[in-house]
Amino acid sequence: MPVFVSIGHLPHPLTATRSHHHVDTWEVCCYRQGEGVVSIAGRELAFAPGTIVVIPPGCTHRERSAGGFTTDFLHLREVESELPGVLVLHDDDQGSYRTLADQLEREYTLREAGWRPVCQQLTAVLVHYLKRWAAGDADGDDLVARIKHRCAEHLHDPTYSAGNALDGLRCTPDHARRLFRRATGVAPAVYL
Numbered sequence: 001m002p003v004f005v006s007i008g009h010l011p012h013p014l015t016a017t018r019s020h021h022h023v024d025t026w027e028v029c030c031y032r033q034g035e036g037v038v039s040i041a042g043r044e045l046a047f048a049p050g051t052i053v054v055i056p057p058g059c060t061h062r063e064r065s066a067g068g069f070t071t072d073f074l075h076l077r078e079v080e081s082e083l084p085g086v087l088v089l090h091d092d093d094q095g096s097y098r099t100l101a102d103q104l105e106r107e108y109t110l111r112e113a114g115w116r117p118v119c120q121q122l123t124a125v126l127v128h129y130l131k132r133w134a135a136g137d138a139d140g141d142d143l144v145a146r147i148k149h150r151c152a153e154h155l156h157d158p159t160y161s162a163g164n165a166l167d168g169l170r171c172t173p174d175h176a177r178r179l180f181r182r183a184t185g186v187a188p189a190v191y192l
Contacts (some may be wrong), residue, residue: 004123005075007105013068019060027055028074036065045088054087072101082127088172089133100126144183151192162189
């Protein structure tokens with residue numbers, strides 16, 4: 001079971017962070033404002049509001065953004081059995097991750113009676129969402145159906161591209177493209 005360590009946020013936008021790592025904690029970052037790139041162990045991943053990045057212990061990472069960004073950061077232990085490693089996900093349309101993270105940060109900051117078990121329970125729910133989203137993106141059934149539906153809706157729109165169909169999913173466009181190709185045998189651009 002994941003163990004809650006701490007939660008916080010950047011109160012003011014930053015354009016970059018220094019390269020760093022966490023020795024024995026996992027970090028989950030949920031970007032709230034701005035667009036940019038997070039480099040994790042030499043891999044460059046784009047982020048935008050709603051992007052959630054899961055970073056295992058020991059992975060060197062840094063962020064940069066020309067216009068500035070803000071993020072929440074959650075630190076956990078004992079997540080190895082729950083999450084597979086570096087993940088890039090996206091909060092759902094209802095902002096479920098953000099809502100729970102806000103409540104978790106409130107409990108952690110106020111530290112009212114019984115705050116530790118509440119923080120632990122909220123952490124368990126957050127990790128459950130991350131696992132669900134990662135599993136949903138891993139098997140790809142729902143994701144492939146959504147891409148097909150988007151393509152069908154815009155079949156007669158010459159300005160609509162495969163890139164449009166891949167925008168706003170709970171995974172990176174490259175991951176969605178791989179899942180789509182594995183499920184259908186063709187790339188989204190060919191399918192469209």
